[in-house]
Amino acid sequence: MSQDDIYLLTIALIVILGIVAAIAKFRMHPFPALMIGALVLGLWTGAEPAAILKSFQTGFGGTLASVGVLLALGAMFGELLASSGGAERVSKALVNAGGTRLVPWTIGLVAMLLGLPLFFEAAVVLMMPIVLTVGAQLEKEPGGLKGNPYLLAGLPVFAGIGVMHVLVPPHPGPMVAIDAIGADMGSTLVIGILLAFPVAILAGPLFTYWIAPRASANPPADLVERLTRRDRHFRAPGIGITVMTILFPIVLMMGKAAVDLLLPVGHPVRTLFEFIGHPIVALLLAVLLGMCTFGFFLGKDTKLVGKLLGDALPPMAAIMLIIGAGGALKQMLIDVGLGRTIANASQLVELSPLLLGWFTAVIIRLATGSATVATVTAGGLMAATISVNPDLNPALLVLAIGAGSMFFSHINDAGFWMVKELMGMSVPDVFKTWSMVSNIISVTGLLFVLALSLVI
Numbered sequence: 001m002s003q004d005d006i007y008l009l010t011i012a013l014i015v016i017l018g019i020v021a022a023i024a025k026f027r028m029h030p031f032p033a034l035m036i037g038a039l040v041l042g043l044w045t046g047a048e049p050a051a052i053l054k055s056f057q058t059g060f061g062g063t064l065a066s067v068g069v070l071l072a073l074g075a076m077f078g079e080l081l082a083s084s085g086g087a088e089r090v091s092k093a094l095v096n097a098g099g100t101r102l103v104p105w106t107i108g109l110v111a112m113l114l115g116l117p118l119f120f121e122a123a124v125v126l127m128m129p130i131v132l133t134v135g136a137q138l139e140k141e142p143g144g145l146k147g148n149p150y151l152l153a154g155l156p157v158f159a160g161i162g163v164m165h166v167l168v169p170p171h172p173g174p175m176v177a178i179d180a181i182g183a184d185m186g187s188t189l190v191i192g193i194l195l196a197f198p199v200a201i202l203a204g205p206l207f208t209y210w211i212a213p214r215a216s217a218n219p220p221a222d223l224v225e226r227l228t229r230r231d232r233h234f235r236a237p238g239i240g241i242t243v244m245t246i247l248f249p250i251v252l253m254m255g256k257a258a259v260d261l262l263l264p265v266g267h268p269v270r271t272l273f274e275f276i277g278h279p280i281v282a283l284l285l286a287v288l289l290g291m292c293t294f295g296f297f298l299g300k301d302t303k304l305v306g307k308l309l310g311d312a313l314p315p316m317a318a319i320m321l322i323i324g325a326g327g328a329l330k331q332m333l334i335d336v337g338l339g340r341t342i343a344n345a346s347q348l349v350e351l352s353p354l355l356l357g358w359f360t361a362v363i364i365r366l367a368t369g370s371a372t373v374a375t376v377t378a379g380g381l382m383a384a385t386i387s388v389n390p391d392l393n394p395a396l397l398v399l400a401i402g403a404g405s406m407f408f409s410h411i412n413d414a415g416f417w418m419v420k421e422l423m424g425m426s427v428p429d430v431f432k433t434w435s436m437v438s439n440i441i442s443v444t445g446l447l448f449v450l451a452l453s454l455v456i
Contacts, residue, residue: 005341008045012338012367015041019329019411024427030417031318034325038332045336052332059331060324066280067121067327067414068320072313073283074125077290079226079312080305081246082129084294085236090246091133093239100143104205107134108156112200114250115164119171120371120415122279123161126246128422131157132224147212150219151433154423155211159204159437162415166371166402167199167445168192173375174402180379181386183394185261191395192402195448203440215432218424223315234298245293249282319421323414330369330412338367353385353392354400354453358446361404369412374405393456396449403445409438 019037022028038059042052081087098106107130115123131154138149145152169175169189178188237245256277263270275281287309295305351359360381365374378401386394409416410431419434420427 008336008338008341011044012041012333012336015044016411020427023411030322030420031325034322034329034411038325038329041329041332042336047336051335055332055335056328059328062331063327063414064320064324067323067418069280070119070122070283071125071316071320071323071418073280073287074122074128075312075316076287076309077283078125078129079308080287080290080294081242082133082226083308084234084242084298086242086245086294087129087133089236089239089242090130091137094130094134095137100138100141101145103134103138103145104152104156104208107131107153108160108200108204111157111160112164112196115161116168116250116254119279120161120165121418122249122283123165124158124415124418124422126249126283127157127161132219135219136224145212147209148215148217150217150423151212151215152208154217154419155208155433155437156200156204158419158434159207159441160200162406162438162441163196163200163203163445166375166406166441167196167399171372173372173405174398176376177379177398177401180376180383181394181397182383183398187393188395188398191452192399195399195445195452198448199441199444202444203437207437207440211433211436215429216425217429217433219422220315220424223422226311226315234300237293237298241293241297245286245290248289249279249286252277252282252285253279319418322417322421326369326412326414326417330414333412334368334373353382353389353397354446354449356385357382357397358400358404358442358449361401362407362442365405365407366410369410369414369416371405375401378404393453396453396456400446400449403442403449405442406438406445407442409435 015037018040019033022033022036023030035056038056039052042055043049047055078087094106094110095103110130111123111127114126132150134153135150138145138152142149165171166173169178169185169192174188174192177183178185252273254277256273259267259270259273259277276285291305291309295308296302300308357378361374361378364377365371368374379398382397382401386392386397409419411417411427416430416434419425420430425433
């Protein structure tokens, strides 16, 4: 590595540690802390002021245009679901399915199923009403479970969603890596699903049982109250219509994934699903459906339904600003050249292709905060290794890269701030819980890939 590369890495490390210290030790609000960190990074690395502001606006706006919109729509959907009593019904069904002690297992399995077609952020916002309702129920009736009830309900959900996001196509990262490396789609899908279950068990229920008594989560009281209350003036929806409404956006996104694989570009059905199966449009349609199934069909008028939708947004405002500032920091790290520097440096390390693919994804993930960017970049960098390693299984290389892309979620990752704010955790507690979950997914995923490489 050149002296300039080392200098750039040092600056980035100092800025990131400074942001963590400002938030965790000096109690600065994350929004200005992340803004200041992003701007200082740009100025310290010598970027032009105009370029710094452009990077900041691009990162902030791009993050809000995707994650922010999903959060807003998810909050509206969650408000309708909770106020109708639907979340209460689903949470009771989950608890009754295996008993209180098995809640981390049952809720984790549901999260994996929901996470199959969904982006991480979209799946989290859809599951939060259920997570908070189950957590509130465990708080009243722990049923022998030890530890923070919201962690017992939430961490298995985040683990299940995270595993599916990085190991199982049709998520965008694995799909691009499959194309770049030339792996077989079917083989990667089958192996990815087989790996996902043991990885999710280790990172989800098993780790949750251990960490829940050792960390704390206190979701904002107004958010818990809003997402766990039920309006007793109206009848609750049946469990069937509730599950159907929850699954509706998931079916649309799964439909998009299916037609992308089965139909040619330009086919009318594919064109339709490319629109209605996009996460933003699917969630918008789910809100419209929820207005009917959780509102009008239960006897609520347009004024009350409109008020519910409006009441859902204020608690999300601070979260969206924090996530946007995290996106600005991520974009600044990319634009100053850190991702490219780290990617090039990784190629100097003498490792087996599987380890090198994982390591490359890890360091790009640490630099950019994006699992998708890490997978896409590492997949492109590792494509050439297939031709010089004829015995290497391309599907395993894709999965090794996917596992690496999940390593150590920290302050430049939008998911980090979603988990922190929605669960009401301190930065140190997020590092102890969600960041460790992401590490377990990454490392155990690699170990299972390496084990499979010995037999297939």
